[in-house]
Amino acid sequence: MNPALRRMKDLPSTHLLGAGSAMCAGCGGLLALHEICDLLGARTVFVNAASCMTLLASYPFTPFRGSWLYTAMASAPAGAQGVRDALDILSERGRLPPEQDLTAVALTGDGAATGIGLSATAGAIDRGLDFIYLCYDNEGYGNTGQQSSPATPLGARTATSTGAHGHPASKMDLFAIWVAQRPAYAATVIGADPLDLARKIDRARALKGPRLIHALAPCPPGWSFDPAEGVEIGRLAVKTGIWPLKEYVDGRVVHTHVPHPRLPVEEYLKRQGRFRHLFEPGRDTRVLAQIQSQVDAYWEQVCA
């Protein structure tokens, strides 16, 4: 671990991401991005796929200090490949001194990362593309009104999961999909734990090759909670074990935080309107038990 990142106190105190962007008040994705930018530095090219964050940079305004490229929803990793290739060609020709090199960062939501963009991602990992893939995961197609995506968790109500028991499928495990392809690095993070996040970005920054940063992004309108509670809900995602904080490095998965004691998942669920139907008018004991048992099974396997 970088000895400079031992305590909260060691986090950067100047912030690189500009204020004034069009994200919602209390956006958990923006929280993670602003923390990440402080550690990545200004020498980046963000390659975005259609999502909420597309609104970050709308001409003539941008919160970034580096460049921005907007691509079609399936294509951010392909865009990152083009950016990387162009930089490499410039370096080879001696037109880009090493200290002026840039990091290509694909920035997409979960819809692109787990759905339509997954194939382009698999190709980029397969080619060993030197890039960071930053997925902020609000567990749905947020920009278009929170329809279900493959990352939507079991039981959540979305614009397209309005049945009595909410979303019928379980959340896709993006981290495991990446790890199966043996990338240079993969990590889960959350803005509500800035120190854990900072250490992981610091580690990812020093590596080369395909690197995943998967940030759970509490979303006030999509998950239906008061924006003031975003950080607390993020902390509960970790304390209940719903969002395991982990990293894959040197061929091994390591959990950077093992919640102990682990709180019941209800503590997390009941704070969000998207799960209200599991508690009102009556308790949906079947779905609640199913969610809890999935989390229990995960941690039993981790701690075995």
Place this chain on the structure above:
Amino acid sequence: MYRIRLHGRGGQGIKTGSRILGSAFFGAGFEVQDAPVYGAERRGAAMSAHVRAARTPIRERGVITRPDLVALVDETLLQVPAANVLLGVDAASVLLLQGNGDAETWRARLALSGTVVVLPAAGERAEAELGGARCAGAAARLAGVISRPQLIAAIAQELASLGPVATATTTAQALAAYDAVAPHAGVLRESRPAAATAFAAPEWIDLPLESARVAAPAIFAAATSVEVRTGLWRTMRPEIDYARCNRCAWICSTLCPDSAIRVRADRSPEIDLEHCKGCMICVSVCPPQAIRALPERAARARELAAAP
């Protein structure tokens, strides 16, 4: 035809309010149109919704530029030029305003000759999201052609997917507003459909066609977004009590999603009110609870009073 424009901020239930009002008119036997209008911005940013109701088929389309009623959920929007709250308001229009103060003061302050009805503001936080429903309830009463049961049925229909608790609280708020403006029942009048010949072109500016280099020049400056004053989205304002502050600004300034808390050299925090969107995350994470949440309306009133 009734032409009603609702104004508020993303998150205050304007879209829901227009749906409720539209369905209530429909239940009362009217032809109805209702549509929200918002830009790329999010929760907290200005938005409007447009409701037309008539006893004959409606052929008008688009935003309402000559309203019979403007219902304003959040009076602080009057200070946001882009919200254009008073667009087309004339002597025949009614302004329904949710806020404090009396109608006469507002008429004088806004230099209006038409009717102003003040709907006393509801409690600050919890009910903020129900502003649209409250205005829908009040507008229904001002029109005078929608009964209580019709209003209740419209809410039940529009909120069915949100469950019984949300429906009950929304109904209670809408009915409270419906009752609060009872003395003004029927003050809203239908206006005649506009003749096509009366159409006035919008006041737009014709730009000559220019090359991309001129029309959209490359910008190399960093973080130009600071030119956008997202502080105008705020309905609540965080205020630091420096006497209680522990100077641990790495906490609040890191956890502010909007990079709106600067760390001074002495490690004390400073809130950038031009950009703070008022999410109140800093209030909830500050260990000694040194930041308090103040309604923006009250904070501005205090500033006005203090100004020389």
